[in-house]
Each structure stands twice: as structure tokens, then as C-alpha cells.
């Protein structure tokens with residue numbers, strides 16, 4: 001195993017932070033502005049918050065529109081072709097805006113630019129991009145910006161595979177009540193369809209104490225929902241030679257004083273031990289919502305996906321969680337139309353979905369990713385056929401979600417209210433511990449708090465309730 005270096009942002013960048021600040025003062029009459037857009041998973045959103053934190057620190061001001069921004073950064077996602085197409089179409093629009101207004105700096109970063117063919121396409125087809133930087137060098141943004149501000153030609157900054165952990169990067173958090181806290185970066189699992197291990201590198205766990213202190217600090221500042229992030233949170237600490245470290249981390253966080261809840265994602269079924277389930281059942285601050293991506297309900301497909309568990313093992317995990325935590329809720333990810341999958345195989349996934357009765361499913365049609373094992377596999381089923389399977393899965397799940405939600409009517413649920421309901425100022429919106437959306441007549445002082453709510457009506461995707 002290669003050694004992971006933990007670096008300190010302040011030590012490596014201090015010099016550039018100061019030089020950038022001075023240069024910005026010289027170059028701009030008014031405070032320069034930035035707009036960062038992060039595509040894809042919560043991990044990317046969390047990296048976007050770091051990019052914003054750095055920009056704020058060196059003297060840029062955040063704005064909410066592309067038009068108003070002097071600096072625009074698009075933080076890309078490579079997980080599926082659709083995400084990549086969306087990124088290129090937005091990039092085209094942003095560059096049109098840059099060309100018509102003349103003075104914008106445009107940067108691109110994230111998972112897509114870690115791939116050589118994408119980098120080539122950006123250089124050839126989007127030459128007016130100013131800055132390209134990979135997923136392992138976000139911390140060097142002050143240095144890159146210093147270079148850009150002194151030389152406006154396109155500059156690419158290593159898309160290297162030097163994998164490390166950098167602590168002390170400033171973070172501009174999107175919310176004042178909910179916080180994302182990465183506990184590990186990268187992934188070692190190499191599921192055969194997935195690009196993540198290639199673009200995010202090997203799994204690197206953050207220091208146990210640093211994570212606990214970060215959560216403590218957030219709780220002291222009033223954050224009420226902490227989501228621990230990693231591609232495979234339950235293998236946290238394996239690279240640090242720690243045993244059962246994810247459970248120990250949850251237990252330590254559970255001891256922190258204050259009113260808050262902890263969520264985590266994503267867990268991998270192959271590492272979801274009985275001990276972890278038993279431990280979680282005793283942690284009152286850990287939400288009993290389990291996002292456990294199954295991907296397929298067919299053993300042959302699971303094997304070809306390199307998922308390292310069987311349908312039976314997956315169902316045993318679910319059953320044990322249900323046994324120890326009867327109120328637990330479940331969600332999952334499913335890939336439809338993996339190379340070689342037949343309708344018979346797919347029917348096994350449908351059966352599993354009916355058995356588990358997930359609260360929500362994130363479904364994806366298989367997308368070929370260059371460089372992965374699955375990209376070499378024969379894929380004979382037409383897109384139209386896969387779309388039909390997907391529709392069948394969605395229909396099945398919609399009925400299950402509605403049936404699940406109806407069971408809450410008349411019951412009392414503890415809800416964390418997060419915001420005013422989008423589109424209706426008279427209502428507020430929150431989530432139950434089981435991650436189900438609840439709307440309620442607005443009471444401004446309840447936003448940002450946990451409240452007991454009587455559930456009065458069920459819909460497929462949400463519940464309605466009244467405060468008690």
C-alpha cells in the first residue's frame with residue numbers, strides 16, 4: 001500500500017494566498033466575484049464548498065449568477081455519460097458568456113478532467129477555458145489563480161495521481177444547519193462499471209480525531225445535521241490499520257453533547273457487518289436510514305459487477321437491520337441494463353425491490369465508462385429495451401413508496417425542518433429520521449429545529465403533517 005501524505009493547506013499555500021490577495025487588490029477596482037457549480041454526488045458538493053472557501057479567503061465574493069461573476073468554476077462529474085454531456089453543454093454556454101463579456105475567467109475541475117480523452121477534448125474544442133485542475137490538487141487553487149492572474153493563457157494543472165489528504169482548507173458551507181463532512185476520499189472497490197476509483201484515486205481515510213473535532217466544532221456552531229461522506233464509509237480506517245473504525249467513529253460522534261443527528265453515505269453491503277448494525281442500533285444520534293446500494297438482485301450480474309456479495313447476503317443485512325431497528329428505512333441504487341443482463345436477470349432485481357420495500361430508489365441505465373472492465377463486455381440490449389425495464393422498476397417502486405408512506409398517517413414523527421417550502425411561502429419542509437420529506441404549515445422559529453409532527457396525509461414522495 002502506498003503511503004498517504006497528510007498535508008496542511010496553510011503550510012503549502014500560505015505564500016500564494018498572500019500573493020493572490022495583493023494581486024487581486026492591484027488588478028480589480030471592485031471586489032472580484034465568483035460562481036462555482038458542482039455537478040454530481042455530495043462528495044463533489046463538499047469539494048465545491050472547499051473551492052468556494054479558498055476563493056472567499058483570497059478576496060473573491062460569492063454571487064448567485066453566472067452573469068455577475070468574474071470567475072466561474074465548473075466542478076464536473078464523470079459517473080455517467082449524461083452527466084458529462086450536461087457539463088459540456090453548460091461549458092459551451094459559459095464560454096459564450098465569457099466571449100461576449102470579455103473579462104471572465106473560466107475554470108473546470110472535478111472527476112471528468114482526470115480522464116485523458118476529456119482533457120484532450122477540452123484543449124481542442126474549448127480553448128478559451130483558462131484553468132483546468134484535477135481532483136487531487138484543489139488545495140493548490142491560490143497558486144493556480146496567481147498564475148492565471150499573471151498569464152491569461154489556458155493552464156492545466158496536474159491531473160496527477162499524487163494522492164494525499166489536505167487538511168485545513170477553508171470551507172464555505174452552503175447551509176448553516178446541515179453540514180457535509182468527508183471521512184474518506186477515493187475508492188478501492190473497482191466495481192466493474194464504475195469510473196470513480198480511476199478519477200478519485202485510492203481510498204484515503206481522514207484522521208479519526210480530526211473528524212471528531214470537526215463535528216464537535218460544527219455542533220458548537222449550531223449545525224444540527226451532519227452527513228459523513230465517503231464512497232464506502234463502512235470501510236473507513238482500513239488504510240490506517242484501524243479495526244472496526246467506522247463504528248468507533250459513529251460511537252465517538254454519538255457522545256458529542258448537543259442536539260444533532262448524524263447521517264452517512266454511501267455504505268457498501270460487503271462491509272456492512274453484524275457488529276456495525278448492532279452498534280448503530282445503540283447510537284441515538286445516528287439516523288436509522290440506510291442507503292445501501294444493491295445495484296442488482298441477480299447473483300450472476302452482481303458477480304460481473306464485482307460487487308462481492310450475493311442477493312442472499314444483501315437480504316440478510318436488511319433483515320438484521322429490520323429485526324434490530326423496526327423503524328429503519330432503506331434506499332438503494334440500481335443499475336438497469338448492465339452488459340449481459342437479461343430480462344430474467346432484471347426480474348430478480350424487481351423481486352428484491354418488492355421484498356425489501358425501499359423508501360426510495362435511485363435508478364440508472366448502465367452507462368459505458370471508458371477504461372472500466374465493463375466497457376469491454378458485450379452489451380447487446382438496446383437502449384429502448386433498457387428504458388422499458390427502467391419504467392417497470394419505477395412503476396413498481398412508486399407503488400411501494402406510496403404504500404410505505406401511508407403507514408405513517410396518524411403517527412407522530414420527529415422532523416428536522418430545513419427550510420421554507422420551495423414554491424409556497426406558507427409551508428416549511430423537513431425530513432424524518434428515516435429521510436422522508438414532510439411539509440407543514442410554516443412556523444419560522446421551527447426552521448432549523450427538530451419538532452414532533454402528526455402525519456396527516458401521505459403522498460408517494462412526501463408526507464404532510466401538523467405540529468403538535
Ligand code: SAH
Nearest residue numbers: 193194231266293333334335364365366367
Ligand atoms: N460509492 C457508492 C456510489 C457511487 S456512484 C456506491 O458504491 O454505492 C453512485 C451510483 O451511480 C452507483 O451506486 C451506481 O448505481 C451508479 N453508477 C456508477 N457507475 C455507473 C455507470 N457506469 N452506469 C450507470 N450507473 C452507474
Ligand code: SF4
Nearest residue numbers: 187189190191194196
Ligand atoms: Fe464506484 Fe463501486 Fe467504488 Fe461505489 S464502491 S465508488 S460503485 S467502485
